[in-house]
Amino acid sequence: MGERELIEDVAGAPLDRDFFDRPSDVVAPDLLGRVVVHGSVAVRLSEVEAYGGPGQDPASHTYRGRTPRNSVMFGPPGHLYVYFTYGMHFCANLVCMPAGSASAVLLRAGEVIAGVHTARIRRMPHADGPDLEGLVRRVPDRDLARGPARLTVALGLVRDHNGTDCCSGGPIRAHEGRPVPSGQIRTGPRTGVSTGAETPWRFWIDGDPTVSPYRAHIPRRRGRATS
DNA sequence: TTTAGGATTGACT
DNA sequence: GTCAATCCTAAAC
Numbered sequence: 001m002g003e004r005e006l007i008e009d010v011a012g013a014p015l016d017r018d019f020f021d022r023p024s025d026v027v028a029p030d031l032l033g034r035v036v037v038h039g040s041v042a043v044r045l046s047e048v049e050a051y052g053g054p055g056q057d058p059a060s061h062t063y064r065g066r067t068p069r070n071s072v073m074f075g076p077p078g079h080l081y082v083y084f085t086y087g088m089h090f091c092a093n094l095v096c097m098p099a100g101s102a103s104a105v106l107l108r109a110g111e112v113i114a115g116v117h118t119a120r121i122r123r124m125p126h127a128d129g130p131d132l133e134g135l136v137r138r139v140p141d142r143d144l145a146r147g148p149a150r151l152t153v154a155l156g157l158v159r160d161h162n163g164t165d166c167c168s169g170g171p172i173r174a175h176e177g178r179p180v181p182s183g184q185i186r187t188g189p190r191t192g193v194s195t196g197a198e199t200p201w202r203f204w205i206d207g208d209p210t211v212s213p214y215r216a217h218i219p220r221r222r223g224r225a226t227s
Numbered sequence: 228t229t230t231a232g233g234a235t236t237g238a239c240t
Numbered sequence: 241g242t243c244a245a246t247c248c249t250a251a252a253c
Contacts, residue, residue, distance in 0.1 A: 049234070051234075059234070060234090061234080064250085064251090067249075067250070068249085069248085069249060069250085083234080083248095083249095084247075084248060084249090085233055085234070085235070085247095085248085085249095086232095086233060086235050086236080086246070086247085086248095087233090087245070087246030087247035087248070088235080088236080088245065088246055088247075089235050089236070091234060091235080093234085106234055108234085125237095147236070148234070148235075149235050149236065150235090150236080190234070191234075191235095192233085192234055192235070193233095193234060194232085194233080194234095215235085217233095217234095218242095219233095
């Protein structure tokens, strides 16, 4: 059995593009329990957030229209939108709706269900140094993909993956997994956004230990405190 | 050209 | 609970 078959054994068949050709707030809860795959690593999603289109959602990167950074969100559905933030982190989204509409779902957290060893090494501080397992503090399994930047690292997604088509049988795909019954889905305000936080477009699996802890947005101070 | 601030995280009190 | 790290983006000038 090859890598593909092993992954499909635990993650089911890949989702096709039609899955993403719907509004992001409809796709988002349907993504819970689904499995995002990159090579040998697979993550079962436990928490996502929907972001809307131009002029509709003040929290969305596309609210003010197309820019070089957000151009992938204006493209066809089922593509990966990876962005850099806080000077050090990458986060990953799956684009929804037809080209031109520019909405997406942020992948916030999940459980690593395949490739745990690879994911753990990626999540170690200084994984490229001489001190590997046993010498560096081991990240608990539940924390491997608990948070959007952590999930992106665990899956090995980087800047260059921005724009990747996830519905063409390539190395990065979304698989059907097992959808979560609506009774187990919880919704609430989105995390860390300074505007539009009142829209309850964060979705997570009730009671799942891999869901990230909620943190309200805190505007950061700049420069030195004076006087 | 300058500047504010960010879809976060890990360390620390 | 607080805070710094760190660089990119887009808006303002």
